[in-house]
Amino acid sequence: MTTHRRNVLYATFGGALWACAPAGGASPPGPSAEAQARFADASADPVEPIAPDLTLDPRKVALGERLFGDPALSGDDAVACSTCHFAARGMGDGVARSHGPNRKETRYNSPTLFNVAQNYKFNWTGKFESLEEQLNAPMTNPAVMGAKWEDVIAKLQKNAGYRRDFEALYLRQGITQATITDALVSYERSLSTPDARFDRYLRGDESALTADEKAGYELFRTHGCVSCHQGANLGGNMLERFGAVRDYFDAGAVPEADLGHFNDTKREEDRFVFRVPSLRNVALTAPYFHDGSATTLEMAVDVMANYQLGRPLTSEQTRLLVGFLGTLTGSYGGKPL
Amino acid sequence: MNPTPLRASWVAASLAFVVVLATSWRTLVETAVEDRYGRDLRRTQALHAELDEYVMKCRTGLATSYDPFEQTLTELKRLHRLSEHTPRLLTSEGRAEVSARRAEYGTALADKRRLIDDFKRENSVLRNSLRFFPVAARELADKLAAEPGGSELAGRLHDLLGEVLVYNLLPDKEFRPHVEGAIAAMETAAASPAGQADRDELGILLTHARAIVEHKPRVDDLMEGILHLPVAERAREMDAAYSRRYGAAIDTAATRRLVLSLLAMAILGFGAADIILRLRRTAEALRAATAEAERANTALRLEKDKEKELGEMKSRFVSMTSHEFRTPLTKILQSCELLEAYIERMTPERKAEHFSRIRNHVIEMKQQLEGILVIGRAEAGVLEYDPAPCDVAAFCNDVVETVAQGGGPVRIEPSIQVDWNGARMDKRLLGHILTNLLSNAVKYSPNGGRVEFEARREGDEAIFVVSDEGIGIPADDQPRLFDTFQRASNVGGISGTGLGLAIVKKSVERCHGSLTLDSRPGEGTRFLVRIPC
Numbered sequence A: 001m002t003t004h005r006r007n008v009l010y011a012t013f014g015g016a017l018w019a020c021a022p023a024g025g026a027s028p029p030g031p032s033a034e035a036q037a038r039f040a041d042a043s044a045d046p047v048e049p050i051a052p053d054l055t056l057d058p059r060k061v062a063l064g065e066r067l068f069g070d071p072a073l074s075g076d077d078a079v080a081c082s083t084c085h086f087a088a089r090g091m092g093d094g095v096a097r098s099h100g101p102n103r104k105e106t107r108y109n110s111p112t113l114f115n116v117a118q119n120y121k122f123n124w125t126g127k128f129e130s131l132e133e134q135l136n137a138p139m140t141n142p143a144v145m146g147a148k149w150e151d152v153i154a155k156l157q158k159n160a161g162y163r164r165d166f167e168a169l170y171l172r173q174g175i176t177q178a179t180i181t182d183a184l185v186s187y188e189r190s191l192s193t194p195d196a197r198f199d200r201y202l203r204g205d206e207s208a209l210t211a212d213e214k215a216g217y218e219l220f221r222t223h224g225c226v227s228c229h230q231g232a233n234l235g236g237n238m239l240e241r242f243g244a245v246r247d248y249f250d251a252g253a254v255p256e257a258d259l260g261h262f263n264d265t266k267r268e269e270d271r272f273v274f275r276v277p278s279l280r281n282v283a284l285t286a287p288y289f290h291d292g293s294a295t296t297l298e299m300a301v302d303v304m305a306n307y308q309l310g311r312p313l314t315s316e317q318t319r320l321l322v323g324f325l326g327t328l329t330g331s332y333g334g335k336p337l
Numbered sequence B: 001m002n003p004t005p006l007r008a009s010w011v012a013a014s015l016a017f018v019v020v021l022a023t024s025w026r027t028l029v030e031t032a033v034e035d036r037y038g039r040d041l042r043r044t045q046a047l048h049a050e051l052d053e054y055v056m057k058c059r060t061g062l063a064t065s066y067d068p069f070e071q072t073l074t075e076l077k078r079l080h081r082l083s084e085h086t087p088r089l090l091t092s093e094g095r096a097e098v099s100a101r102r103a104e105y106g107t108a109l110a111d112k113r114r115l116i117d118d119f120k121r122e123n124s125v126l127r128n129s130l131r132f133f134p135v136a137a138r139e140l141a142d143k144l145a146a147e148p149g150g151s152e153l154a155g156r157l158h159d160l161l162g163e164v165l166v167y168n169l170l171p172d173k174e175f176r177p178h179v180e181g182a183i184a185a186m187e188t189a190a191a192s193p194a195g196q197a198d199r200d201e202l203g204i205l206l207t208h209a210r211a212i213v214e215h216k217p218r219v220d221d222l223m224e225g226i227l228h229l230p231v232a233e234r235a236r237e238m239d240a241a242y243s244r245r246y247g248a249a250i251d252t253a254a255t256r257r258l259v260l261s262l263l264a265m266a267i268l269g270f271g272a273a274d275i276i277l278r279l280r281r282t283a284e285a286l287r288a289a290t291a292e293a294e295r296a297n298t299a300l301r302l303e304k305d306k307e308k309e310l311g312e313m314k315s316r317f318v319s320m321t322s323h324e325f326r327t328p329l330t331k332i333l334q335s336c337e338l339l340e341a342y343i344e345r346m347t348p349e350r351k352a353e354h355f356s357r358i359r360n361h362v363i364e365m366k367q368q369l370e371g372i373l374v375i376g377r378a379e380a381g382v383l384e385y386d387p388a389p390c391d392v393a394a395f396c397n398d399v400v401e402t403v404a405q406g407g408g409p410v411r412i413e414p415s416i417q418v419d420w421n422g423a424r425m426d427k428r429l430l431g432h433i434l435t436n437l438l439s440n441a442v443k444y445s446p447n448g449g450r451v452e453f454e455a456r457r458e459g460d461e462a463i464f465v466v467s468d469e470g471i472g473i474p475a476d477d478q479p480r481l482f483d484t485f486q487r488a489s490n491v492g493g494i495s496g497t498g499l500g501l502a503i504v505k506k507s508v509e510r511c512h513g514s515l516t517l518d519s520r521p522g523e524g525t526r527f528l529v530r531i532p533c
Helices: A002-020 A033-041 A058-068 A131-140 A149-157 A160-173 A177-189 A197-202 A211-222 A297-309 A315-326 B003-029 B031-060 B067-082 B092-146 B151-169 B175-190 B193-228 B231-342 B348-380 B392-405 B427-443 B500-510
Strands: A239-241 A273-275 B410-416 B449-458 B461-467 B514-520 B524-532
Touching: A058 A160, A058 A177, A131 A149, A131 A177, A149 A160, A149 A177, A160 A177, A197 A211, A211 A315, A239 B092, A297 A315, A297 B092, B003 B231, B031 B067, B031 B092, B031 B193, B031 B231, B067 B092, B092 B151, B092 B193, B092 B231, B151 B175, B151 B193, B175 B193, B231 B348, B348 B500, B392 B410, B392 B427, B392 B449, B410 B427, B427 B449, B427 B461, B427 B500, B427 B524, B500 B514, B500 B524
Parallel strands: B410 B449
Antiparallel strands: A239 A273, B449 B461, B461 B524, B514 B524
């Protein structure tokens, strides 16, 4: 930390002193290459490796996984949680917006559930602050599970296996909204994908990344992506306006869904504000954005550079960044994804 | 001490104990929970300090990851949720006050939560531009300086860079118009043909300069807002309210504990005293009952003894009468049979002898029956006492004469005072006394000897002394000698009813006189009688 502080002080005060120096000379004094490198170093490790949650009860996780794949949790027994969140598509479903049988299209793209335990805001607008709070929304949303809790509980009660498991794990509570939620959330918390090549690099394995990927990471930091995509999940811990530097939406005519967090708070400053999603396993979770409008990672990266950073990328820079993002794919259940 | 108030005391103390315990039960057992509550409150304050510090770090770029915000806020949210259950140890007003403070704190916490979200949003944009702008500006300035006619623009860019950086460092907002002016001037300058080639690049640069100008005050305001949000103050107030109420509750709990222990001691003390008193009372009752039983037992034994004595007396009476009456009756029968068989051949002397014998025995029996009647009357308390003028000397002589008629080897030597002028006595009772004493003296002197009889007057008293030289009375028999049917153990074959001395005693007592006995076995007996006259 002391190194960072010194670097930052040097960068800021150094910059200020340099700015105050007499200008207009043939060769005005500027920051040396070394100073520039330090400036970049000011935010040297904004990302941390992730580690699985070892405090989870494996029996609850197993029960949650069973519930996760059980269509009995939907109102019409037609879809399960796993219909829109499966490992092959990075715990999303690979389409712009999900469209289940006899249902309207969902409002937003199905987000990945991998590493969701490391996020601090949930769903696209960041409406919820805990997984337990969030779970009720898809369960009761007619476009998603379309279920009523009492029906779900009644259905599960008929199953001797569930009855036994719930009684074994939750004693007298048995099958309730709270215990179903707890089991499902336990499973969600277990969906950790450690051991990405980038994690290995962060832990000191220089050979884990290629030179291009390292250059991509350097670009990721210096170009400003890391301003929002930071923390263990490279995102997931803040809200940001889509179009931070340049307007992304046509303010005159946007669908309600694009208003983002404004729909939750009705505060003007929350207009077009969305949760910054995690970039872990991002190579697996196309299409991108809340509306699935970016079909490839290159498209998504370019949109971000233009509207969030206000700095268009060259195709080479885009390639390097996409290359770096590919190193964020971890492994699940001991197998690389 | 009466045990009733004692019992009331310990029962009352027990009731009070139960009541105090029931009302203060919750206040006595939750110390561990209270500690946790207080700890959580202090941890809350510490976490807010950390949050504030972290906000400043993020503002200056010392920290770039927002995870610590969320981790801390998640923990604060958890602590706030936990604090919903105010300790039951507190009074209801105390809990209400802590809850009110908690609600205020909760509002402030939600404000902070929102401000931090906004701060992150604005700060990310600001940091992005701050990271990019100086480097890009420097690069472009260098590039422009190398171009012909671009040095002025490069200089302006330098100026702008300096102004933007200073603007970023200055806390006040007065500098903003100046920077905005510089940006506008830059735009104007860029519109000149000289800068045409780098217009796009310059445009991006100016966008970021504007972003800095626009977001910097927002970030600073948000940071100020966060730092000046009274959330830590609310947490402190909540802590203060809780600590004060907790202290009071602890005092109350301590007082109640004291009251409870005093009550417990009172229960034990009064209870023990009550039990001891009860035991003592029971023991006393037992002792009284035992004594009562003892008394009843004694009375019963006495009754039994009396009954036994009565029985013995009856049997003595029966044996006496059977013996004392059979002998004269047998003799009377003999004389009658003899007279019947031989009356014609008998000489007149012999006849007279038999008749005399019959008459004597009848008289004897009559006297014995009279004695029994007298005793009966005396014991029934109806013995008459009727003193009258009396010639005692003559009366005594008559008695002596009558007794002497009985014959025997005894010489009666009377010494009778002649002058009894004015004496009043009951002759019947006197007769009983003297006749019995004299006849006894004669009867119990089987070997002869003298019988002295003295009658004299001393003032208002008549004194009669009868002494003999007979068999005497053993000392063991003397105390009961005057009882009915009681005879001395050395009477041998001398017949007697055992009534004589009893009659004497009753008669003397009836005359308000006194009787003294002085006797030694084998030497003789002396009776002294004093009777008022």
